[in-house]
Amino acid sequence: MTKQLWLNLPVKDVKKSKAFFTKLGFQFSTGPGDTETSAALLVGEKNVVVMLFEEPAFKGFANAEIADTSKGCEVLLSIDTESKEEVDTLTQKAIDAGGKSSHKPSAMSGWMYGSLFIDLDGHRWNVLYMDMSKMKN
Known part of the structure; x- marks a missing residue:
């Protein structure tokens, strides 16, 4: 059976994304996932993880093109x-x-x-x- 759920999102610049979400009051894990090209955004009381990966890494994991969010x-x-x-x-x-x-x-x-x-x-x-x-x- 599954143990956890986390979401993965592509971002252009992890540092800018971390600054953005920090200004909103969110926190980040300083453990696994905290690298130069990724960050573990913590959401809610249960600290659901939303992993922010710079686009090249995300594209490699997904083995697919990244959706154009300006179109959909x-x-x-x-x-x-x-x-x-x-x-x-x-x-x-x-x-x-x-x-x-x-x-x-x-x-x-x-x-x-x-x-x-x-x-x-x-x-x-x-x-x-x-x-x-x-x-x-």
């Missing part, structure tokens, strides 16, 4: 927050750090509130607040 979305990474205000704050931090967002934060289904930002390499991050007390069963 290869994955939507969703993360949750503790409040609507934190959704807005994290999205604004992403913009201030050089990311993009043309998505207006909005309520969805009466129990979710979310926004979207695009990181330096075009990866889309869906930032959500979910009020589970309002969720219909």
